Amino acid sequence: MTRSAHPQRGAALLTAMLTVALVATLASAALWQQWRQVEIEIAERGRSQTAWMMTGALDWTRLILREDAISAQGAAADHLGEPWALAVQESKLSTFLSQDQQWREGDAEVFLSGQITDAQSRMNVMNLVENGEISPQALARFAALFERLDLPLAELQTLAQQLQISLKASRTNPAPTNAGTGNPGPAALMPQQTAQLVWLGLSPATVAALQAHISVLPEATPVNLNTASAEVLSAVVPGLDLASARQAVSQRQRGHWASLSAAQEALGSSGRLLNAQQHSVQSRYFEVQGRMRIDNVVQQETALVRREGIQTRMLWRVRSPQLRLDAPLQ
Structure with a gap:
């Protein structure tokens, strides 16, 4: 009796330890799943809030452009001394809230910055093709820019030829490009942003050098x-x-x-x-760049706005992938 009792007690102890380990593992897995769901919900809520706040900021820029057109009554020139040209430095969003919507302790720190730039301050790539043919005058102007920036003229020739082909293809079988995903349509590689000119033969280094000097607009300007x-x-x-x-x-x-x-x-x-x-002293196309930081998460967006009279319309809007800073800035 005594000898057989020791193995039974050992087996019972081992079974109890395995049971405790199994319960602990299941409990840990359940807690991890719950934590993961909470994190996903927080991230989704943050993305949703950021999208709504960024939409409000972009609508604000459209209002600024509209008010500028109203005050000018269609006759004044567009220049860098106007309110729309002033960049908004990173500022706490709570400073823009009314008295009954003050920031409360525990709320996330939200910072907003952005800028409106004149898209017609740059040379429009669409001017390279006129009536389906490459424009020698526009090609010469772009060649002068390439020479000033010490860029290969061979890439300019490729750009003009590929743009001509893409424009012809888009007219015969239009397939719009999704600017948000960067995926070109199946019929023609028609870029909407300067960065997408790599589709038409420019190297990434050339695109980076041209970024501040050229634009891609829906029409010649x-x-x-x-x-x-x-x-x-x-x-x-x-x-x-x-x-x-x-x-x-x-x-x-x-x-x-x-x-x-x-x-x-x-x-x-x-x-x-x-x-x-x-050449002109007025503009119809403007590029809006917005940046919002919530604690250490940064969301950036770019939009192209066309102004016709006092009416403003957003032609496209691109959201960059979220960035996470190493530590929140104060």
Whole structure:
């Protein structure tokens, strides 16, 4: 009796230990599943809140552009001294809340920043093709820009040819591009953003160098001389070298050009070759960049807005993947 009792007690103890281990494992798994669901819910709620707040911020920029058009009554020039051109530095969202919606302790810290830029301050790639054919004049202007930036002209030729092919294909079998996912349609590679010009033969390094100087708009557009950089001015104004373009930009900072004739007078002999088809002092297309940070999570969005009279319309909106900072900033 005594000898057989020891193995039985050992087996019972082992069974009890296995049972405790199994229960602990199941409990841990259940807690992990619950924690995971809570984290997913928090992330989804954060994404939803960020999307709504970013939508509100983008609507705010549309209102700014609309008010600018109303105050100008369609006659004034667009320039960098207007309210829309002022960048919003990173600011606490609580500073914009009314008195009855104050930030409470425990709420996430939300910071908002952004900027409106004139999309017509840059050279529009769509100007390269006119009536289905490559425009020699536009090609020459882009070649001047490529030379100033020390970029390969062979890539410019490829860009113009591929753009011509894509435009023809899009007219015969249109298939719009999804700007949000970056996936081109099956019929033609029609970019909507500068970064997507790699589809048409530009290398990533060339696209990065051109980012601040070119744009992709739905139609051919003139360059706004009031907002263009010195590099763009020297490329689009015949006979204007880079040094003279920088002097013109410095002069423009003291007072914008109210009309194309004023720009012609300011640019001297080079200004005589300006024409309303390629040059302007007004803009219809604007690019909006917004950045929202909630604690250490950053969400960025870019949108293209077209203004017709006092009406503003968002043509596309792209949300970048969320970024997570190493530690929250204060």
